[in-house]
Amino acid sequence: MSLKHGLLGILNYLPRTGYDLDKSFKDSLSFFWQANTSQIYRELNIMEKEGWLESEWIIQHEKPNKRLYSITEEGRKELREWLSLSTHDIDSALSVKSSFMMRLFFSGELEVDKALVMVRAFREEAMARVEYMSHAHEAISSYGEIVNHDNRMKYWQLTAMFGDLYYPMAVEWADRAIVFLEGLKE
Amino acid sequence: MSLKHGLLGILNYLPRTGYDLDKSFKDSLSFFWQANTSQIYRELNIMEKEGWLESEWIIQHEKPNKRLYSITEEGRKELREWLSLSTHDIDSALSVKSSFMMRLFFSGELEVDKALVMVRAFREEAMARVEYMSHAHEAISSYGEIVNHDNRMKYWQLTAMFGDLYYPMAVEWADRAIVFLEGLKE
DNA sequence: TTAATCATGTAACACGTTACATGATTGC
């Protein structure tokens, strides 16, 4: 149950609307957790019924009305409990789940060139993400100024550090894979 | 839809039971795709209704009876189509989904030592997997002998190569993270 | 005698994905 706790985590900083939360997810948390808009609205509803959140309609003119969610004391308690769980599920933290790798695994049934096209596309995307990481670090700094919380920023940096190592590693793998596949053609 | 295609991929080598397929997943495919036993039985049922598979009950004495699944011509067609899809979903191939990272992201709300415990556990598991990779390569070689298909083995190696880079990278990240967190205590 | 291996699943629920629906305002 991480989406709920991710939402709690953001709402612990300050009250937000579903729309804002969706953007927060896409802007910053999407690095390690992806969620659809429709899913966010659904979860917010469930969490309000659970008593973890409260909402209030804000009437706007010249813009659609909006529903502002705030975390409750119960919600904060739930967040704290989740954060201090002793079962950290390290196993899933290190598990790869990739339909791309599955396809590659079975690509002996196809021509080598098809695998090469796949791996080259992978390399390109990995390169793009390597370049994106510098923006990510900037985003963290500016977010940090808004939220004005130095300690929080440190932990965001820590997760970004994973990206700093992960994406170049992916490029390196692709490079080796391309050489390997080229070798199969001879 | 990768679980279905993973099952098709294995059944394309040779007929197997749900029990065998479960073990194959746990032994070799679990590196990039994890599936529960109950899920495998459910999917096999659906796939048989789709006409991708056929099954036959094998009566055994001194062991429970078993249901042997074989891929049909329709199933092979579906597998080939899936393998040659032009939309390779590279995006999800590079996306990390990790409740561990999410927790770390929000760990500014806790004491530094709790984060350190988490990261140290992560490091240990990553180290274990680095060591495990040599076994994985052996497993690939021996599986290759059974299936007796050199070309297939090459592609298995390619996915294993990802692990060869990924797990040491994870250890490296953990080492840096530990230094970083230790620094926060002063 | 206890755990592992062999072998099958169902049921209920949680979570993820895709398509659809609405509609005003603002900037190019």
Added chain:
DNA sequence: GCAATCATGTAACGTGTTACATGATTAA
């Protein structure tokens, strides 16, 4: 005039998780 931004969701379906149920044989 057209796309983007703001803002809310529902419905249906697909996939993943957890708990439960059964029961014989074999090795430590």
